[in-house]
Amino acid sequence: MRRYVFGIDIGGTTIKCGLFEEDGLVVEQWELDTRTDDGGRYILPDTGASILAKMAELGIKREDVVGVGIGVPGPVKADGTVAMAVNLGWGFTDIAGELSAYTNLEVKAGNDANVAALGEMWKGGGQGYTDLIMVTLGTGVGGGIIVNGQIVTGAHGAGGEIGHGRIDMDEREACNCGTCGCLEQTTSATGIVKLADGELVASDEASLLRDTKVSAKSVFEAYGQGDALAKRVVERFAETLGNALAIYCCVADPGVIVIGGGVSKAGTVLIDLIKKYFVRDAFSACKDTKLELAQLGNAAGIYGAAKLMLDA
């Protein structure tokens, strides 16, 4: 008898849904709009209804479903509740309790970034490892830590908030979080653009970046074409990230660091750049820690949510 599990990833715009077999085979993958109006009160009913509709459509019985894993953008406690999830309009929400009531299925909830890390460990860039740091380089810098196969949630739900390590003591501009010098101020897509803008303003030096809209992508493209200004930006980015990851490794000591998010589309060149500084700064025992690109893209969340439920 086949057994199934649902993996749900709730974002501010869409709800990504996946139906998996227990070994991780995707049966179906679909999306819903996220209705954030009225304090996000429709999100869990919409999700529940969609799960039940999918089961009816495919003739799947309740006893053949292990349960539902769900990732949300907020700090989820061990009991499946969240105090607040701003992007969804939520105040206190008993995610596991509510969704379980709608579906009559067991539900396990986690933070979306942590859940994505679990997904990459299960079926992505971290396969074969039990200890992993995932870093997501997007508009901000997110992360997830897995120790002994388990998500590090932390005492305040801030486990894996690695974008907010205060790495750069010279930074004078404030991060969104209020501190100055957080990792994400230099190593997010936004941070890379800020570094490039700073270099462009500081001199009249010729650069390919003067003829283009500056983005993390255009910076890496200019770097690939030998642009000296872009090279300085990319090296600064890589040094800051490599140093931070080396520091993080002497806490969690993972077997692999998985790098995802929009900036990671720069590909293996990115890994090589970061590795140079990581190896320079890492504790001797950790220097051979693997650095890998994420492989699941936006689907990491549904994979990880499914795995969260399977591990429960």
Place this chain on the structure above:
Amino acid sequence: MRRYVFGIDIGGTTIKCGLFEEDGLVVEQWELDTRTDDGGRYILPDTGASILAKMAELGIKREDVVGVGIGVPGPVKADGTVAMAVNLGWGFTDIAGELSAYTNLEVKAGNDANVAALGEMWKGGGQGYTDLIMVTLGTGVGGGIIVNGQIVTGAHGAGGEIGHGRIDMDEREACNCGTCGCLEQTTSATGIVKLADGELVASDEASLLRDTKVSAKSVFEAYGQGDALAKRVVERFAETLGNALAIYCCVADPGVIVIGGGVSKAGTVLIDLIKKYFVRDAFSACKDTKLELAQLGNAAGIYGAAKLMLDA
């Protein structure tokens, strides 16, 4: 029927031994010399013989003993083996297997710093918490991380090697580990002396430290008497440590940070100093993380070793 557990802490000079009841009550506490000659081959037989002698002395039967927990100065793998423990003269040693063979008791082995963290969580400064960072400020800076009540061993046995985060990018002298700028270069007892020596050489400024042998203790004493030079040293120490702990918290997000080792004898003034910078630099959700002094001193290891066995 009372049940017992042994907690053993093997150091380079002495083997500390404890016999505990399951609730952590100490029945007896004693020490042996560590015989490191002949590649440390007598250490585990000596330990085993002492355990059996204690059981005979007190009339404790084998079936009343849960087992033996043991901490050693080296990276211990999950299977109870260590590849090398330099201070004991050991190459590869199957600690758990050997000691179990000598005693016919179940044995669980761990790294001494990690085990001490577990001890402080069980019966010391971290009581009531399940997520903890312990930092030991001695000749070097050691540490242990507990997540969900479990020691973070790490993929290379380097979990909790928090003295070797490269925090200070301006440091030009090499750490014992080979990198420049490790946390322990500034925040160990040795590091504090180095900072003070630097300040004393840099000027002729009057200071109480000029009339005394400089030690971490004398620096904190001079600070307590309002000495300006000592104040700069202490603030530099506290800022570096507070910043590092804030960074570490966005990985592990503990409920409490326990501070032990010789330097912690400075007392609550130390906690207040570190907290000032920790709160400045910590991620918003982590700012209320508790900072506590360690309470068990040198006995943390035997408590933690006993707990390691009880949790197995």
